[in-house]
Amino acid sequence: MSRPGFVLSVDAQTPPLVVFQGEKVLLERLPSGASVLYPPDALPGIHQLDAEVAHALANPVDSEPLAALLQRGSRVTVVFDDLSQPITSRTAPDVRQRVIEHVLELAAAAGVDDVELIAATGLRRRLTPYDLQRVLGERVFASFFPDQLHSHDAEDGNLVEVGKAADGTPIEINARVVSSDLVISVRLATAVGNEGAPAVATKLASARTARALTSPLAAAAGASAFESLVDTIGDKATVFTIDVTLTPEPTGPATAFLSKREREWSITDRVLSAGIQAATKVLPSRARLGLSQVSGVGFGVTSVLAGKPSSVHPLTEAFLAQQQVGVVDSPADVALFGIPNPNGVGTALNPVTAASLGLGQIFNGQAAKPVVRAGGTAIFYHPLTPWFHPLYHPAYVDFFAEALSATTDPAVLAADFEGRFAADSWYRHLYQTSYAHHALHPFHAWYSAAPAIEHLGEIIFVGGNLESTRRMGFKAATTLNDALEMASDSVGLSPSITYVHGAPVSISEVS
CATH class of the missing domain: 3.90.226.30 (LarA, C-terminal domain)
Incomplete structure (x- = not known):
């Protein structure tokens, strides 16, 4: 604690x-x-991450185990967060890769041979091949790219209407997702209130839908349009979510002092701090950017929850609030x-x-x-x-x-x-x-x-x-x-x- x-x-x-x-x-x-509001100290990262992922998939919240949901002959789509969420490690495999590898192993064991992976990019930039390999690792990338691994295209003509908003705006979603039997969402949760339960659908919608539902001119309609697209999408696609909570922690021993409260700094911490400040003053902007990404804030995995989205997301939010919220x-x-x-x-x-x-x-x-x-x-x-x-x-x-x-x-x-x-x-x-x-x-x-x-x-x-x-x-x-x-x-x-x-x-x- x-x-x-x-x-x-x-x-x-x-x-x-x-x-x-x-x-x-x-x-x-x-x-x-002046008052200084310090957030709670970052929780230590999970050391046995693969075991934690396996346990979450076998013991989901308000759902059958993932292995039971994966049926021979079923159509399965795995959607995952893009680079708007951080790479969790520069040396070890990213947590998205490790979770998806577990999912693919269970799918192979169940005899599922129709699997597709989609980066849920929404209106953000589509991922380059390098980006996809960086997130998912060489083995998954080589096995699925390009035919079964790609980014969502919000301008693709192959989008399917699954309903209408209160003002009559059509809700168009990625056709592959709508036609699936099972949609497995791998979601990184970095902050309280970050997109929430309907994120799967909103990140896989058409540009026309996104424009109509998120514009200031239609804010009221956008607030509730995706509420029904949490546990199911379309006529048959069941959603199984895997929420991974992340918390800020230093990226390495040389920058551990950045997570400490300043009164607790050692002499070594003060020397390291002075060095970083001196470097950022003399280095050109492009070099300072690289330094900041070494000395700045990284992320560690603190929990893995899986199951029915409407049941998992409140638990995720409560956990994040406990480890992040400071009150004045x-x-x-x-x-x-x-x-x-x-x-x-x-x-x-x-x-x-x-x-x-x-x-x-x-x-x-x-x-x-x-x-x-x-x-x-x-x-x-x-x-x-x-x-x-x-x-x-x-x-x-x-x-x-x-x-x-x-x-x-x-x-x-x-x-x-x-x-x-x-x-x-x-x-x-x-x-x-x-x-x-x-x-x-x-x-x-x-x-x-x-x-x-x-x-x-x-x-x-x-x-x-x-x-x-x-x-x-x-x-x-x-x-x-x-x-x-x-x-x-x-x-x-x-x-x-x-x-x-x-x-x-x-x-x-x-x-």
Whole structure:
């Protein structure tokens, strides 16, 4: 059992605190009287992972064992999370590979010979062959690629309507999934409220369905459209989920100090910290990115649950809440958040994805109350460098330069720009053939930040690029003191301050 989270009141004896700023790791000294919300300590990872997976498959929740569900002659589809969720290890096989290998061994023993594997990418970029091999390992990749292993295509003509939303919008799902007898979902759960039980269906829907159900113009319809697509999809496809909970932990011995509370650092920890800070100051940006992915936050496996999705997901959420949620007594006038570059992305965050990651953390999906009061100020640490991956982000470039230059209002973006981006044949071609994010992806990233933007009075990025912050309607500050001075007009000269310590998967809420 890990130590629970706690709230530290900053005084003159408090050492400088770790703050992630993109590819940098800073040590920031906070004003006296500020509160620091530490999340619970990370649980130790499971050492006998293969045994834990085998036990979960043989003893599922509210379901027959997986071996009993796999019948000779049945049509089985395995869907798994893409690289929007992190690679859990750089040396040992990824947990998705290890789980899927267990599933395939059970399928072979049952005489099932119609098996297909699909990366549930939704509107995110489709995975390259290298990506697929990186997630699933050489043996699975060589056995199934390309005919029986691929990414979901949200623009594929081979999609099947399985129902309609309340407003009449057709719900179109991947045809292979709908025609299956058994759909096995391998899901990585990194944070409370992260997509939830209907994630299988939403990540396998058509672009037309995703646009209709997640646009601000149809938010009410999208909230309930997939509720029935949890345990079954279509007329016969039964869903069996395998939820793997992940928790942040250091990627190696050299960076173990990053998970410790600063008062507990040894002399060695302080030396290592100084070394990382010096390196991030002198190295060029591309090299700092590589350093951050070595020194940043990795993930370990803490539990494996399997069975009926509607029964498993609440247990998963409860487990994550126990190991991630920290609680403060009352909302602050000002909240501080560091934003690291997630190690699963493989590239620096562009300004839109960085903003959506940071601002989505204010509300933590639907799992917690904001740690900052309505009309308060959120201060984030991230450079918001206006750099976009030339292969993955072509629609982001035009969304940032054209759409956000005209308006930051989600409803106006949806009405004036979304249709044109969605219908663009060049964006569609790049999505289907060149591994680019779908043209709708930047819109949905921005929509996820909208509730926080509406809740807050000021949004300030320390170290943020001036052009990027202005384009998105935020402010840029050079230092924390500058940011607090900017916020003083709305929160006063002596605001209450709470720093949410840790990575984006740590959760903060008000009791």
